Amino acid sequence: MKVLILKKSDGKKINNLYHPTANFSLESFDRIELQNCITVNNSKFLPILLKETFALLKKNGELSIIGLNADILEQNLWWLFKRQYEIVSSNFKKSRNKLVIKKIASSLKREEGIDYWTFGMITNGLRADFIKKSIQSIRDLKIPRYEILICGFYGGEKARDIRYVRFTQRDDRGWITKKKNIVAENAKYTNLCIFHDRIIFNKDWYKGMKRYGNNFEVLTCIQKIADGTRAGDWVGLNEPFKQVKVYKIDELDYRDWNKLIYIGGMLTIIKKYIWEKVPWNETFYWGQAEDIEYSHRLIEQGFLPRFNPFSSCLSLSWRFGRLPRRKFPDSNKQLWYNLTDLPLRRMIREVNYYSSRLPLISSILRFLFPRIGKTKIYNFLINH
Numbered sequence: 001m002k003v004l005i006l007k008k009s010d011g012k013k014i015n016n017l018y019h020p021t022a023n024f025s026l027e028s029f030d031r032i033e034l035q036n037c038i039t040v041n042n043s044k045f046l047p048i049l050l051k052e053t054f055a056l057l058k059k060n061g062e063l064s065i066i067g068l069n070a071d072i073l074e075q076n077l078w079w080l081f082k083r084q085y086e087i088v089s090s091n092f093k094k095s096r097n098k099l100v101i102k103k104i105a106s107s108l109k110r111e112e113g114i115d116y117w118t119f120g121m122i123t124n125g126l127r128a129d130f131i132k133k134s135i136q137s138i139r140d141l142k143i144p145r146y147e148i149l150i151c152g153f154y155g156g157e158k159a160r161d162i163r164y165v166r167f168t169q170r171d172d173r174g175w176i177t178k179k180k181n182i183v184a185e186n187a188k189y190t191n192l193c194i195f196h197d198r199i200i201f202n203k204d205w206y207k208g209m210k211r212y213g214n215n216f217e218v219l220t221c222i223q224k225i226a227d228g229t230r231a232g233d234w235v236g237l238n239e240p241f242k243q244v245k246v247y248k249i250d251e252l253d254y255r256d257w258n259k260l261i262y263i264g265g266m267l268t269i270i271k272k273y274i275w276e277k278v279p280w281n282e283t284f285y286w287g288q289a290e291d292i293e294y295s296h297r298l299i300e301q302g303f304l305p306r307f308n309p310f311s312s313c314l315s316l317s318w319r320f321g322r323l324p325r326r327k328f329p330d331s332n333k334q335l336w337y338n339l340t341d342l343p344l345r346r347m348i349r350e351v352n353y354y355s356s357r358l359p360l361i362s363s364i365l366r367f368l369f370p371r372i373g374k375t376k377i378y379n380f381l382i383n384h
Contacts, residue, residue, distance in 0.1 A: 001030045004056065006049075011037040014045050016257035016307055020052055022213035027058045027108055036067035041329070044258050046072075050080055051304055055215055059106040062088060066098045073099055080302045109273065111190040114214040116145040118272075120183030123197040124171050125153030130197045130316050132156060141206040147188050151179040174286025176265065177294075181282065184275040192275065195267040199223070200314040208311030209269075217303045218295075219269040222254075222312035229322055231315040234307050236261040236326070241289075241296045248349055253328035254309050263305045265291030267313060274303055321383045324349070345383070 004024075014037060032053045038046050046068070057063055063085075065073060070092040077085065084107065088100040119138050123131055131154065138148055139161070151165045158164075165182055169175060180194050191214075208221065223233035230251060237260040238248040252261065268291075278298050284290035295305050324342045338346055 002028060004029045004032045004053070006032075006034050006037045006053075008036040008039070011039055011042050014038070014042050014049050015255040016045070016048065017255050017309060018045070018048055018052060019212065019215075019306075021055050021215040022211070024056055026055055026215060027061075027106065029056050030058055030061045031064070032057055032061070033064045034066065038068055046076055047080060047304055048257060048306075050076060054081060054084075054103065055107055057103045059103055061103050062100055063103065064098065064100045066096065068097055068099075070097060070099065077101065080304075082302070109190075109271075111214075111271070111273075112145070114191070114210050115143060116189040117143055117147075117191045117193060118183075118187035118189045119146060119148045120180070120187065120192060120194040121148065121150045121152075121197055122176055122179045122183070122194065123150060123152040123154060124168075124174075125155060127197055128156060133200055133316070134195075134197055135162070137201040140203065141201060143206050145189070149183050149186060149188075151183045170285070175282070176286050177280040177282045177284050177290050180268075180280045181275075184270075184272060184279070187272055190272045191269075192272055193267070193269050195313075196265070198316040199267055200316060202312045202314060205311040205313065208308060211310045212308040216269070216306060216308075217271060217274050218263065218298055218305045219308050220263045220267055220305070221269070221308045221310075223264075223267060223315050224312070225315050225318045229318070231318040232264040232266070232320060232323065234261070235264060235323065237292065241292050249323060250326040251323035252326055254307050256326065256328045257304075257306075259299055260296075261305060262292045262295035265294075266315065269308070274298070277301065278303065321345070342383070 034049065034053065038049060053063060070090070084103065084105040085101045086104050088102050089098075090100070091098045121131070121134060125131075131150075135148060135156070138146065146161065148162045149165065150162065151167055153166065153168050153171075154164050163186070165186060167179055167182055169178070176196075183194055184192055205221070212219075220233060223231045225231050232251070234252045234254055234256075235249050236252050236256075236258060238250065240260065241262075278294075278301050280290065280294055281297070284293055298305060322342060322345070324338070324346050
């Protein structure tokens with residue numbers, strides 16, 4: 001019998017980058033024991049721990065969890081694995097809470113391996129130089145089996161590795177959700193990388209995906225502009241998603257995770273069978289936070305957006321400058337941290353956030369922004 005035991009001392013390594021399924025074969029353990037490895041300090045990573053260990057557990061194998069509140073634990077299990085497990089035993093006492101579940105349905109999928117990829121480019125055709133560079137960067141990865149599926153308008157070369165789906169409907173509004181669904185629907189392979197035409201894949205991208213492994217649901221990776229500034233590659237909100245006009249968005253440490261994170265729409269790595277269950281919402285257009293809505297709907301359905309730190313991309317454009325960072329690990333010193341990290345931008349963000357709820361001031365700001373948004377003064381303010 002093959003057994004994996006995680007103790008309290010192992011809790012320090014449990015975060016967003018915790019990914020043992022890259023090192024062990026899926027469904028290879030008969031029993032897994034989690035012994036007090038989730039505490040108050042790392043409790044937000046419980047969904048990640050459960051996802052990773054459940055994937056390692058054989059069908060009919062048992063997962064034993066010690067030291068967690070019964071209600072919280074059962075709510076998480078149902079959210080992530082509904083109808084894939086059954087409770088074998090439970091003993092919830094103050095001194096030793098314990099729950100044992102049995103995996104009753106295999107989570108293995110019949111799919112191609114990590115060497116098969118559909119790269120889906122979303123474009124309106126206005127940046128032919130970007131498109132050409134992006135295509136070449138994919139070819140330079142030397143992936144054994146791949147296709148480049150371009151959706152939108154494309155007037156470039158015709159080649160065996162390129163498929164083109166012309167779609168220009170509502171381009172004045174930027175119907176990117178429709179284009180992404182078209183790409184996913186027409187994709188040949190299970191592994192999808194759907195991206196905007198400004199993305200260049202660095203030479204480490206494919207090697208990094210092989211290192212991360214083929215066990216993922218929805219994923220993103222490092223994205224920076226030429227000067228090294230992160231281009232919104234791992235970000236999160238400060239409050240639950242609503243269709244409001246201004247969001248307070250933080251740049252996150254790659255180790256950080258919570259239910260308010262989201263994957264920026266410029267690059268999404270996703271399994272086709274996940275997309276089939278949760279497609280993009282085609283009532284959202286460019287600039288309407290379609291990426292926030294999509295990530296949070298994935299999370300509601302039990303699919304956890306994660307981050308691959310081994311692969312990277314270059315973004316040829318990024319209009320948001322430096323984003324305020326959230327301190328990691330969580331700390332009561334966040335306020336002091338805010339005063340030293342982009343204080344001017346944080347101040348502007350707070351003004352925009354609250355003024356957006358006042359119609360008159362919001363109208364004035366909407367009038368002013370197109371006139372000052374590209375000035376040196378504004379650029380200075382959002383980067384300090």
